[in-house]
Amino acid sequence: MLILAFDTATDVATTALLDDDEVLGERSSVARTLLEDVDALLRQASARPTDLDALVVGTGPGSFTSTRIGLAVARGLAVSLGIEGAGVSTLDALTAGAPGAIPVIDARRREVFVPGATALSPEDVEARGRLCVGDGAVRYRELLETNGAVIPPDDDPRHRPRAALHARLATDFGPVDAIEPIYARAPDAERWRP
Amino acid sequence: MSLILGIETSCDETAAALVTDDGVVRSSVVASQADLHSRYGGVVPEIASRRHLELVSPVIRAALEDAGAGLDDVGRIGVTQGPGLVGALLVGLSAAKAIAWARGLPLVPVDHLRAHVATLYLQPEPLDPPFTCLLASGGHTLVLAVRDRTGFEVLGSTLDDAAGEAFDKGARLLGLGYPGGAEIDRLAREGDPEGFAFPVARVPGLDLSFSGLKTALLYAVRELSEAERDARRADLAASYQRAIVRALVARLEAAAEATGDSVVAVVGGVAANSELRRALPGARFAPLELCTDNAAMIASAARFAPSLRSPGYLALDAYASSSL
Ligand SMILES: [Zn+2]
Numbered sequence: 434m435l436i437l438a439f440d441t442a443t444d445v446a447t448t449a450l451l452d453d454d455e456v457l458g459e460r461s462s463v464a465r466t467l468l469e470d471v472d473a474l475l476r477q478a479s480a481r482p483t484d485l486d487a488l489v490v491g492t493g494p495g496s497f498t499s500t501r502i503g504l505a506v507a508r509g510l511a512v513s514l515g516i517e518g519a520g521v522s523t524l525d526a527l528t529a530g531a532p533g534a535i536p537v538i539d540a541r542r543r544e545v546f547v548p549g550a551t552a553l554s555p556e557d558v559e560a561r562g563r564l565c566v567g568d569g570a571v572r573y574r575e576l577l578e579t580n581g582a583v584i585p586p587d588d589d590p591r592h593r594p595r596a597a598l599h600a601r602l603a604t605d606f607g608p609v610d611a612i613e614p615i616y617a618r619a620p621d622a623e624r625w626r627p
Numbered sequence: 628m629s630l631i632l633g634i635e636t637s638c639d640e641t642a643a644a645l646v647t648d649d650g651v652v653r654s655s656v657v658a659s660q661a662d663l664h665s666r667y668g669g670v671v672p673e674i675a676s677r678r679h680l681e682l683v684s685p686v687i688r689a690a691l692e693d694a695g696a697g698l699d700d701v702g703r704i705g706v707t708q709g710p711g712l713v714g715a716l717l718v719g720l721s722a723a724k725a726i727a728w729a730r731g732l733p734l735v736p737v738d739h740l741r742a743h744v745a746t747l748y749l750q751p752e753p754l755d756p757p758f759t760c761l762l763a764s765g766g767h768t769l770v771l772a773v774r775d776r777t778g779f780e781v782l783g784s785t786l787d788d789a790a791g792e793a794f795d796k797g798a799r800l801l802g803l804g805y806p807g808g809a810e811i812d813r814l815a816r817e818g819d820p821e822g823f824a825f826p827v828a829r830v831p832g833l834d835l836s837f838s839g840l841k842t843a844l845l846y847a848v849r850e851l852s853e854a855e856r857d858a859r860r861a862d863l864a865a866s867y868q869r870a871i872v873r874a875l876v877a878r879l880e881a882a883a884e885a886t887g888d889s890v891v892a893v894v895g896g897v898a899a900n901s902e903l904r905r906a907l908p909g910a911r912f913a914p915l916e917l918c919t920d921n922a923a924m925i926a927s928a929a930r931f932a933p934s935l936r937s938p939g940y941l942a943l944d945a946y947a948s949s950s951l
Pocket of ligand 1 (some may be wrong): 739743764818920
């Protein structure tokens, strides 16, 4: 079964192509060039879009706009190819790469996303004695370490989501339209003034 | 006959349409979010973007179904690239890119403003340039010289509020709902358009300005007691609408004189205004259902814009403001 997986919720857009459990290729760039990576992965594997059997998409939390780019691409692929998909939380995928760690995603505005909560201040992460990974852990390293967190060096791969791990976590495949993003923060209700 | 799939998500309408190569609208589905934004008195970008993601594939599927077509019948995809809310645009653009890539179809990035004008090139009565055109909506007010179907030259534009925005702001001052244009239009029918004298600022050239008008309405409303305000609300609406319409008509006529065009046209949400339609009996207006944002106009514009093949469009980004 040929599976395309991707996650664009954070600054690193990650993509992977798998044949069942075997990873055929992995790439990373940014959300807006996601389809270039997808195209390259399929070419490399000599596969065509119509060969895809299912897709797996990261649902955040992260940047609202870039999370939506991944989900909109997923919806477009499903409309075109009639394939099913599964959503995997970006936090779960980070944990899969660092078992036992607290995944910490940068939520901007001096806040972070961690499991089971809406965005909170990095000071409020209960990190004592815990391994913390993710771009939020890197950005707020000093604060978290002061609170007793253990954080790998900035260039440690465990800080970045990997779509191959999303694919391994995916279990419930169904209609892609039903996969919803995890926003974990209410929208600003400011008026838009052109 | 191959079809063009149009997709539009630049503001608060999620829309998809199928149009034939020669401009016949086979289907046009528009899911408006106006109710969602009405309590804020305007569009909230993040709320709009979230809704676009929920609606984008159901709307595309509905457009295909309404046309009795499948993606196999589609020869290219036109999608709004800008101007608009970038977060909202990226939902439609990302979905469109994915569909095109998966199907091996060309993608046509479309400018939203050109698309409003391209409404006029649809069947059953496609308009042939040259003509002078007023594009008036909630986000834009432009006076245009249209020489061919690929674009236009801007002769004048608003220096502050767009005409549709002036309607929205006026509606709010009068305690009416959103979108304001339709509300004012309805109430104005019961009022005296000469009840209040609202002057529109005279600006040089073919530009327009509506901010002074809004202030004049504010003062007029303030000077009235609550009882008077209720009694004269329809007069206020009618007079305010008359002032906006007069300003638009004057600019369009002056522009047509400058270009020498015998044909004038009006497109955009404000083109649905009944007084504006009455005030310009000889003008070509976009059909009522295609005045506000829709995807039939996007597909129409895609007929006259260059199409891109993969990988040329894979990294395409949205833009917020017009470069035209
Ligand atoms: Zn518009």
